[in-house]
Amino acid sequence: MSEFREKTISGISWSVVGQVGNQVVTFVLGVILARLLSPREFGLVGMVMIFTGFAGLFSDLGLGAALVQKQDVEERHLSSVFWLNVGVGGLLAAGFAAGAPLVAEFYDEPLLTPITMVLGANFLIGGVSSVHQTLFRKKIDFKSLAVVEITTVLGSGILGALMAYTGFGVWSLVAKGLLNSALTAVFLWVMSPWTPKLMFDWDATKELMGFSLNLLGEKTINYWVRRVDDLLIGKALGSDALGLYTKSYGIMLLPTRKISGVISRVMFPSLSTIQENEERVRLVFFRMTRTIALLTFPMMLGLMAVSGSFVIGVFGDQWAGMIPLLRVFCVIGLMQSIGTLKGNLFLSQGRSDLMFRVGLFVKPILIAGIVIGLQWGVMGVAYGYSIAVFLGTYPEWRYAGQLVGFTYSDLAYDLSGIFTCAAVMGGLVYTLGLALPTEWPHWLQLLTQVPTGMVLYWALVHTFDVQAYRQTLGLLAEQWRKRMQTTASQ
Known part of the structure; x- marks a missing residue:
């Protein structure tokens, strides 16, 4: 262990x-x-x-x-x-x-x-x-x-x-x-x-195919769900609209994919080594999910609060069309930052087949949201996709959780403290942005709002002793002590 x-x-x-x-x-x-x-x-x-x-x-x-x-x-x-x-x-x-x-x-x-x-x-x-x-x-x-x-x-x-x-x-x-x-x-x-x-050795390849082909099928469906919006926007609305859309989506993915990806890349091989111990897999998974939410929830809600000053201050006036898109994508990013982790439960338990079947049910909902939203332009696509993501979240988590013995409600309750602190911080930072002098340049507004949000969020999770915050501090302290002991013994 x-x-x-x-x-x-x-x-x-x-x-x-x-x-x-x-x-x-x-x-x-x-x-x-x-x-x-x-x-x-x-x-x-x-x-x-x-x-x-x-x-x-x-x-x-x-x-x-x-x-x-x-x-x-x-x-x-x-x-x-x-x-x-x-x-x-x-x-x-x-x-x-x-x-x-x-x-x-x-x-x-x-x-x-x-x-x-x-x-x-x-x-x-x-x-x-x-x-x-x-x-x-x-x-x-x-x-x-x-x-x-x-x-x-x-x-x-x-x-x-x-x-x-x-x-x-x-x-x-x-x-x-x-x-x-x-x-x-x-x-x-x-x-x-x-x-x-x-x-x-074709026989060696076939030994892997049972797992890999189900995974490939799920990834294929998932890919077109994630890309059908780009395809339709590029075809119907042109390269300018697609550029704004993909840039907004990419900015949202930076914190969610990088932070979730950090742990997710390690989670799959790690959980695969203990796949027979269901309780241990569940405990490890919940701890890792809390750690990710501790970082991504405030990032997404904070980015939503400062989206105007962020886009203009960082990218320039030519990207102003990103602002409303980015606000919608922050909601999607909140769900996807932890939603991407559920695949590790299916894969570590060798159930790529179940992941594929669940995808066959959920993904058409996402495609429908995108197609319906297209008639209202690029913003319609963003809203349609976000609603569909929300509707598809429950069935995916339900079947993933059943593999190791937890429910969607268990997960939501476990993350509720982190979400509440992040939401309060986001609301206060947005209010601060409204109170700042309008003549201030966007970069100065951003430099005021971001540090304030960081301090507010730390104060909230520290004051209310959020479990993920306490566990993360304990882990960091443990690793620091080990490093000091290693240095002293050399």
Whole structure:
């Protein structure tokens, strides 16, 4: 038990380092690019990414997650998956090179033909490094992944910013994405002790397929639910509207995906190692979920409160259309920051089949919300999607919770204290924004509201002794004592 706990804490710690570093670099470089480029250029890349993102689901056929979940992985599994990934990646790259004119014709944007052809090369690059990345995850070695992530994001981001500054326009975003994939592959190969063998065992692959194909089916449905809004907006409303929409959604995802992703990436391999102990899985899951909510709930409600000063002060007047969208997405982010974790329960318990069946029921609700909302423009899509997310939350949590013995009400009650403190803080920060002098520049309003919100939230969780806050302080104190003891003994 001690070894499991230490590996999990170490994995989370290094995942935090990687994701925080990644997030800071991504945000700073993203602001620079947003200042140098227009919503249209982000929208053009977003149009292509709808299709490349979908094809990317098939690049490893869900076999990476199957390797993590399987306890007794052998060389025949690893090498077989590697060569399958390379083959599929090559086919996808060739397919996008041939089908690029169709993408351009669909959107009536001729420039998308060369963009699609170049971005398609990412599939082949990713295919040669997928297994290496999976092995680091399986060993809960997130220190190595942190180094790779920060280095590649920084290197590719600097190239993109330099190209945007010198007038390359949309190609700066294309080059940024391509270099990120290439650097990731190079670093993973250099840092990994594993190299593939010239062997392919179809029986070994079939052993993984039962788990992976159900997961792939669920991911496919989930992907189109998440991307059908981009597809319809790009087709019906154009690249400018899509640029505003995707930028708003991306800002919402930065804190939720990075923080949830930090723990979620560690949670799946960790829970897989204790999958037979239902009570222990439940306790670990609740503790991790509380930790995430402690950070993401105030971020989402705080961002909603300062959205006006944040968008104008950081990105500039040309992005003002993001403000109402961002406010709606903050509500979605509140639910998704913990909602993304439930997949770890299905996967760690080997129930990708149940996750797929639940998705078949829930995802049409989300698609309907998007399609209905489209008739009221980009804001209608945002509202329709948020309502649908709310309606689909209960059945997903119900079946995930049944696997380890908790109900939706148990989870809601467990997180109620954190939500109340975050909501009170958000309301006070919004009121403060109304009281500030209107002649103040937006950046000064932001610098006043954000620190005030941080202090208010800390005061609330500390005063009311919120369980997640108390546990997090205890864990930090424990790790500090261990580090001091290690330093003293050296």
